[in-house]
Amino acid sequence: MYIISDIDDQKWDEYVKYHPLGNIFQMSSMYDVYKNTKNYSPIKLCAVNEVTNKIDGVLLGVTMREMTGLLGKAVLGGFSTRSIILGGPLVSDNSIDTLSKLLFEYDNKVQKKSLYTEIWNLYDIKSILNNVKYYSYEDHLNFLINLDQSEEDLWRQIHKSRRKNINRAAKKGVVIEEIKHKKMIPIFYKLLKESYSRVKVPLADMTLFESAFEQLVPKNMSRFFLAKHDDAYIGARAVLTYNNFIHDWYAGASNNASSLYPNDYLVWHVLKWGVKNNYKLFDFGGAGKPDVEYGPREFKRRFGGNLINYGRYTHLHSPVKMKISNIGLNIYQKII
Numbered sequence: 001m002y003i004i005s006d007i008d009d010q011k012w013d014e015y016v017k018y019h020p021l022g023n024i025f026q027m028s029s030m031y032d033v034y035k036n037t038k039n040y041s042p043i044k045l046c047a048v049n050e051v052t053n054k055i056d057g058v059l060l061g062v063t064m065r066e067m068t069g070l071l072g073k074a075v076l077g078g079f080s081t082r083s084i085i086l087g088g089p090l091v092s093d094n095s096i097d098t099l100s101k102l103l104f105e106y107d108n109k110v111q112k113k114s115l116y117t118e119i120w121n122l123y124d125i126k127s128i129l130n131n132v133k134y135y136s137y138e139d140h141l142n143f144l145i146n147l148d149q150s151e152e153d154l155w156r157q158i159h160k161s162r163r164k165n166i167n168r169a170a171k172k173g174v175v176i177e178e179i180k181h182k183k184m185i186p187i188f189y190k191l192l193k194e195s196y197s198r199v200k201v202p203l204a205d206m207t208l209f210e211s212a213f214e215q216l217v218p219k220n221m222s223r224f225f226l227a228k229h230d231d232a233y234i235g236a237r238a239v240l241t242y243n244n245f246i247h248d249w250y251a252g253a254s255n256n257a258s259s260l261y262p263n264d265y266l267v268w269h270v271l272k273w274g275v276k277n278n279y280k281l282f283d284f285g286g287a288g289k290p291d292v293e294y295g296p297r298e299f300k301r302r303f304g305g306n307l308i309n310y311g312r313y314t315h316l317h318s319p320v321k322m323k324i325s326n327i328g329l330n331i332y333q334k335i336i
Helices: 009-018 028-035 069-076 096-110 151-157 160-171 182-198 207-215 262-276 295-301 319-335
Strands: 002-004 040-048 055-065 081-086 116-120 136-138 141-146 175-178 222-229 232-242 245-253 281-283 306-309 312-316
Touching: 002 096, 009 028, 009 055, 028 040, 028 055, 028 207, 040 096, 055 096, 096 116, 141 295, 151 262, 160 262, 175 262, 182 207, 182 222, 182 232, 182 245, 207 222, 222 262, 232 262, 245 262, 262 281
Parallel strands: 081 116, 245 281
Antiparallel strands: 002 040, 040 055, 055 081, 116 312, 136 312, 141 281, 141 306, 175 222, 222 232, 232 245
């Protein structure tokens, strides 16, 4: 087996498509999204069988520096880069050897510029990842909602309080619009920034969403929605769509719109849209660690999905820099 970084996109995507755990985050289109995003550097690796010359595994990851602005730069400096492998690696026959070689090569490429690498699991693959050196497991929750049911059944499984909020939004005249033109992305991004600033969490540069709109929307791999009341946009949500899955990606809402419940209404709109368009599963995009308080978890729980714990795996490349980064982040959150 040998590892290469340059392979035909069509061959790569065919492998992902027919892999039982194939997902949008390992598609070549996501590489293109990251490549055109400020402060993002994607890496693609492919394991090729020397005998058959066929693909035995793929890995798409990205290093990112999401702390933007002069303040964040001053506080964290060069200690804010991390590496994420979302939904991968994908290997044939659950081969631990292939998995280990892909991760070894990936670590060599990112360890000098990243504090750590995290593998965000979309499936329960502990049986093979537990055998990989240097990566330690942490519990991490998520909610999955079954879309293979009628809209009426889906509505009944939502908590009573959440249904009330959705009905209130409808009665108050909130409407949902799908973004059809790139010129609306700055409005979308402004709403995300309000939410991320409110909870003091760094946000990716706007080029991530511009790139996703250009690369994914034409391929029916993403949808961008806005909630509107009168003449004001009050909520935003982006989802990724692939292979019968809808992945909740980014969301935000105006600080002054809580009484209009744009977040509740947007989620319900996406769920209805998913049922109507024959998607099978809605992935709520994470619900935090079990032993750490996490506000969005309760919001997501009340939509009636199944709580799962596929966990995450972390390889810490620089413990010293990681400590400095955590100190810097705490200072940043207290200042802003």
